[in-house]
Amino acid sequence: MTFDDPGLDERAHQDRVREHLGSDHSSIDCTGNDIATRFWQTVWRTEAPVLRTAPTPLSILSGLVRASGYKVVLTGEGADEVLGGYDLFKETKVRQFWARHPDSEGRAALLRRLYPYLDLHQRQGLPYLKRFFGQGLDTPDHPFFSHLPRWTTTARIKDFYSDEMKEQLTEDPLEDLLPRMHADFATWHPFHRAQYLEAKTLMASYLLSSQGDRMLMANSVEGRFPFLDHRLIEFANTLDPRHKMRGLVEKSLLKRAMEPYLPESTVRRHKQPYRAPDVAAFFQDARPHPVVLDALSPESVRAAGYFDPDRVSRLVRKAASGRAVGAKDNMAFVGVLSTQLWHRTFVDGQVPATPKGVSQA
Amino acid sequence: MTDTQKIRSFILDTFLFTDDPSALADDESFLDRGIIDSTGVLELVMFLEEEFGVFVDDADLTPESLDSVSSVGAFLARKRA
Secondary structure (H helix, E strand, O other), X not given: OEEOOOOOOOHHHHHHHHXXXXXXXXXXXXXXXXXXXXXXXXXXXXOOOOOOOOHHHHHHHHHHHHHOOXXXXXXXXXHHHHHOOOHHHHHHHHHHHHHHOOOOHHHHHHHHHOOHHHOOOOOOOHHHHHHHHOOOOOOOOOOOHHHHHHHHHHHHHHHHEOHHHHHHOOOOHXXXXXXXXXXXXXXXXXXXXHHHHHHHHHHHHHHHHHHHHHHHHOOOOEEEOHHHOHHHHHHHHOOOHHHHOEOOEOOHHHHHHHXXXXXXXXXXXXXXXXXXXXXXXXXXXXXEOHHHHHXXXXXXXXXXXXXXXXXXXXXXXXXXXXXXXOHHHHHHHHHXXXXXXXXXXXOOOOOOOOOOOOOOO | OOHHHHHHHHHXXXXXXXXXXXXXXXXXXXXXXXXXXXXXXXXXXXXXXHHHOOOOOHHHOOOOOOOOHHHHHHHHHHHHO
16 A cells, blocks of 8 residues: 555555565555545444544555455554554653653653654654643553543544533543453553553554454455464563563564564664545645535534534634644544544435445445 | 734634634643644744744744743744844
8 A cells, every 4th residue: 555645655665575575465556535535435334433544545455455356364453552562652651751750851852752753843842742741640550641642632622522512421431431441450560551451442443443344344355363363462461561662662572573584674663653644635736525525514514413613614724724734633624524424324324325436445 | 913813813713713712811821721732833833934924943942932822922022023
């Protein structure tokens, strides 16, 4: 899968592994328009609102697999959760280390090492990073310590809710989540707690369902997940966290095990999460794709009732001008759009047509 | 429109998606309210540079100088002095 945006595209790294192994691979390019055109179909298949467009390219990819005559694929889901690959775990480690001496500038400066692929920190002063990642720093034993900064950012999307939604949604989702954790959760190492939370929340409901199985099954392709084999998980659960993340080197045991088989630069590479263009996929030369004009019009937004039409219009204008570049705006845009399309499909009962001029994907 | 009004209306439209002035007081902290996220400060800097023709140095990027409508107004006045 290749993308125009060099921040998302990994073809150079993919080619290097392919050449090293001497394997015969197929690739397929995914444009923003491909995503925008298929996004309603994606939501029809996820049957749930999503905050990223990343499922859509995977439905295109499973279409390529099916068209090549295969019905089963091996895929790497779970490796980062089970063996400690995500920058979120790095972030947790740095924040725990910093929380022991909150006044240490050197410890706080490690925050600059996080999320290099987001390209956020170039002009950003350390005080801003400290404020963001310092959320919950005074309660390092909090059961959800690892995920608090991320969840706070995501929760900002709720600003777009209509007044009626805000009145009705009064529960605290964290209180709802706590009883669903393992009975011994609070006694575990903070690294293990972060792994468990990630697997129980994002992996189970989003990565394996919305982005995984549903996009594979859209083309009748079955995924097999070797990293989610229970024997591997049971083994990984016996490992000390330092064998998963050595210093700030993620998945270090897996990397060491794979060293003989992969190019050195691949093993040394910083974790690159799979991402697809979000807001950018829906605008061409500042013009919104028809799906946006339709689903995010003030009339549609008002009729569905979940969001405030005026705020949504301002977000669409900001997106059209190319200024909605932050994670919060991107998640809000995709979240509102997918909720609107979800409503249209499952409440209004309309079903998307197969896009013209493309294979069933 | 005064500079402060321009700053306030930019913040309201860009980060709070409203034109309701009661949504933000002039001395409320952007950081405390969660208004400025990881890229928000860059959007603010771009606005100041494009709208007022000032150059914002990396050393200026501190919460003290850019954390409320009032502090951004004072920062701008200093830059133009």
